[in-house]
Amino acid sequence: MIKRILVIFLIITGAYIAMNYLFYGNGITLSKTEDSAKVSRDIENISIDISSVATTIVPEDRNDVLAELNGKGTVTVNKRGDAIEVSVKRKGFFWFNWFELDNTALTIYIPENYDKNMEINLGSGEVTFKGSSIQDRMELDKLSVDVGSGSMVLKNLDVQTLEQRISSGEVEINSLSAETGTFEVSSGSVNVQNYTGKLDADVSSGELEIQMDELKDSVSLNVSSGDIELDLPDDAGFTLNGKTSSGDLSCDFPLEDKQESDKRLSGKHGNGKHKIDANVSSGDIEIF
Template identity: 50%
Template sequence: MKRILILLLVITGLYIVFNQSNVLDVFRGNGIKNDEAAITNNTEVIKVDVGSVSTTIIPEDRKNLRAEYEGKQKLTVKENGDEVEVRLKSKWFNWFNWGSQKSNLKIYIPEDYDQDMWIDLGSGNLNFSGASKNKPMKLEKLTLDIGSGNMNLRNLEVKELYQDVSSGNVNMNSIKTEKGIFDVSSGNLDIDHYSGGITADVSSGRLAVQVEQLTDSIKMDISSGLVDLDLPDDADFTLNGEVSSGKISCDLPLEDKVQNREMIHGKHGSGKHTINLDVSSGIININ
């Protein structure tokens, strides 16, 4: 009994010490942490790993990466060969803090950085935008992994775009890519003003894509999901749709159209780009 009492007193004492130290940090102005790393011609990838924090990535006229964080997690910005990584990690004593915490992270990157980026978001919010639609942020490869968080992306031109959405919400606007690969599971992905090819796997989620310019093929596998595919009236494509206990509808006129409960085939315009759809217990609407 005495050992249990001593243990409780020790735990209580640790809570008081760390809680009071955090309070003093706020009064001393030590709640904001800064760190930075050089971005050089040898930097091939910027990695951003954040959890439940509100994060904004801001391209601007600068030569290095700078991170400004307000919160109680540990901020690390480090260079490792050709990589620069920004990471937030909970301190071991954070479980003592039962109250709500205000946490936000701003990451400033060079606007002329044009290599790879990798972003891992948990249950937080993340915003990343280029200057404008006519002056987008240009990257070689952008890889996005979203848990139950919310992500907003705008004004990006990426050669390769990879996105994995699990029970989260993603809004994208003015996105241009050569190859876009999307994996949506129990989440929502809305894309407006999109140009490029699409490969998508949708399971129990929702994908809505407004294609501004069809420049490559589209391939989608749908299982218990919902897809809205908005194509331009002058798109040139050949549609090949296979259905198993699901549905594909197409509002655009098709030449040589053949349709029944298990398939839909036809051509719109010159038929240059292929659209291959495989639907199982899901719905695809093309308009």
């Protein structure tokens, strides 16, 4: 009986996959879809909502948002009020993508002089968003990133406000400055290099590694479970106020007026100008 059910299931699955090939792309043959919307002065936000596709966001000299999809699915670029929304709908039965070589890729071109708000929601897949260079960074008022799973790379960006919510997956950030940066990590891994700005990090599970080029504002670190590594420049001036209930807090910098016990670590390094608050419920915080 079980064998008969299994055979029927395999026949139905095979028929579905065959129909998917016939009606949605003839096997691994790629199709191409594109859509666009003009960026007028009243546009305050560009929202990108994607899943199960490799996406590259490219700033360039243009006055519209253009999305080009190579592969299976449909891309839409809609203007709704003061926002432009980019989304992709995939066709087919993607539980079985291991049967085929799925090279579906999305490229989104945005105006390089757009300097307002952007939201990136990643369900799965991967996203790469880079400014032209370290000297010629993409500037935004607010960048909001929500990663369900998958991977994301952000590089050469200058923003007023950065908000990151990482449920699962991997995020790599390089050469980014922010007036205020917030990192919420539920699970997964976040690696930040060459960061400048105010920092507020909350890790419930997972790992957050941040290397700062310059300490210019306050830092708040909270770990309920997981790990935070904060790499500061040697000349950083800060006053540390650390508390632990379970876990470890360490600081490799020599501290003046140092107070250390099982539950507390405090002291001043350099001019002590900037405040660093570190709280560990469970897990580890390392400052070096």
